[in-house]
Amino acid sequence: MRLPFPPAGSEDNMKESKTNPLGVKESVWDALASKYTRAGTEDILRVCPYQLAINQDVPFDVIDGYVRKDSPVDNLCPARIRNGLLYTLSAIEKGETTREATEDTDAYGDAVREIAGSTCIPKSRVYDLLEALLGLEEGVIDMPLLDAVIKNLVSAGRVSVNRIGDQIFLANKKTYIAEHEAAECVRTLLEKDGLVKIDAKSKKAMYAAVDQAQAMTGLLLSQEQKNAVCMILQSRISILTGGPGTGKSATLKILVESLKLLRPYASIRCIAPTGQAASRMVEATGCEATTIHKALGMTPGETKSHAELTNDIVLVDESSMIDAHLFSALLKSLSEKTSVVFIGDTAQLPSISAGNVLAELIQSRVPVSQLTKVFRQGDNSIAFNCAKIKNGNTALDTDESFTFIECKDSKAISKKVCELFAAEVEKSGLDSVCCLTPYRHLTKTGVNSLNRAIRSKLHDTASLTWCDAGGIRVYTGDKIVFLRNRYGLVNGETGIAVRASKGQCICSFGNKEITLRGDDLASIEPAYAQTVHKAQGQEYKTCIVVIDEAHSSFMNKALVYTSLSRAKQRCICVGSHRALSDAVAHTAGRRFSCLSGLIGG
16 A cells, blocks of 8 residues: 555664654654544553554554564454454544555555545455454464454444344444434334425425426426426425436525425525535525534544534535534434435546445435436537436547547646646636645656646746745635635635735635644645545536546546536546546446435335
8 A cells, every 4th residue: 555654664764763763754643643643652652552553543564664663463363353354444534635645556556546535445345454464374364264354343442333134234333323313213204294294285385386486486397307206295305306407506505495485484594514515506596505513513533523404405516525423413413303305426436435325315215316317508518428328338429518629648738738727817817726636645647746737837936925834835816625614614625825925824715714824724725636535515607527547446437527527617537548548448336325224125
């Protein structure tokens, strides 16, 4: 597996010392000291060193080497297997972060990458994972040994066991609880009536309200859209799904207007994972909208809601981005009277963290409306091409809205991206365009390299002042993205570095201006280019999408589909048709989850 820093003993590392017993880079040792204090880090190394690996602070083999160096232990030592299992459960829950971190193709990296984002692991797969991680021969971990380790972890409250059908799954205790609590909430909602009762008189009033809402708004729904509105009104929990251009926004608008006619005093709440997605909900429905975290009074990393949602109905957009813990917190925050609708597209990338919530809900007995018809909007081919990608077809339509530019290698792709970006900025402004690419660190077409290249194309950096933002330079005039939820801003919000200087940066985000200093500077980074995962939930007038063969190990159909769907008016793919075909032919690894099994089909 690719490590986030060189392992102990590497020629690139600091030599082991009493003040740095792991022998890692000083920056890594300082990060541990900042998180736990130096004394606290030393205590962990003395009492339970593997915890640093389980917490994803240090790779497992670094800690394993440290533990075994002075006091060699048997390869099959139960404590070693125990900690290897905890580390693996933690690693898969990092989701898409795991995929990029495990770019190398060793056996363990391949196995973890294949199930990254899972909330649990089938017991049958644990043997191979542990043997690869611990460097053991195939078959040496037998069932009695693993059962004893699992029993110990269950007794300690660290691991839980799910039995779904004839399969046994292992999960971290907290994640196990989150999925069980979420499933219980869903089962309870399925037993309750929706906003409209299922009787002849109520149905007649509902159909009349839908017709009147169409007349009032001038929107004419297809039959499948009308059916979706009626299904949602009659269900306490439901799902509206479909790709770009299938009319989800129009359906929501008629839903809202119909509900206002049926229940004039109904309270409607719109929420979404990102600020921009919430803003789009305001435009589509005319209702109040916020991020999910803000609605629940939560900060990133928290797993417990601090608010109750007492609205008659809550509409949740971009639901494919919701992870298992946030889903559980959201459901537990709903009042007794509240109906909830999850809106999203399962063809997009799943959540960055563990879970496959929208897909699992669709596989369960939750009522679903699938919008399939793509409505043409002028000469815009983006939605039609998204539908083709979803169906595995790479014979894409090209016109003013969609272009594919063939480039032979990463260097040529980077040069072309810079030219296109500069031209778009000159034509429509800096906010109109974003470059999307799979990787952050690797290759000339990774986020960090492209940000530097695009900046150099747009500005003479020699004449600009800059600040150090967590090890990345931010220059005056840079397009930036905010990486946290604070100061009234949300993670993913873009702005401009008005004035960067040593130790501080004055930043403008729309009508809001803030000054960041010290550690807060790590809250921003350049945003000419962003990873596809970071851009999910956002939309841009023009998206320049990198399709580089150098990224082939990380690209798949969902990633390409999500990239294209971020563009509103124009999408320009730059790279290789071969890389596109390979990516679309490759589906992402399976995410294991027990949610649908716990809800029941």
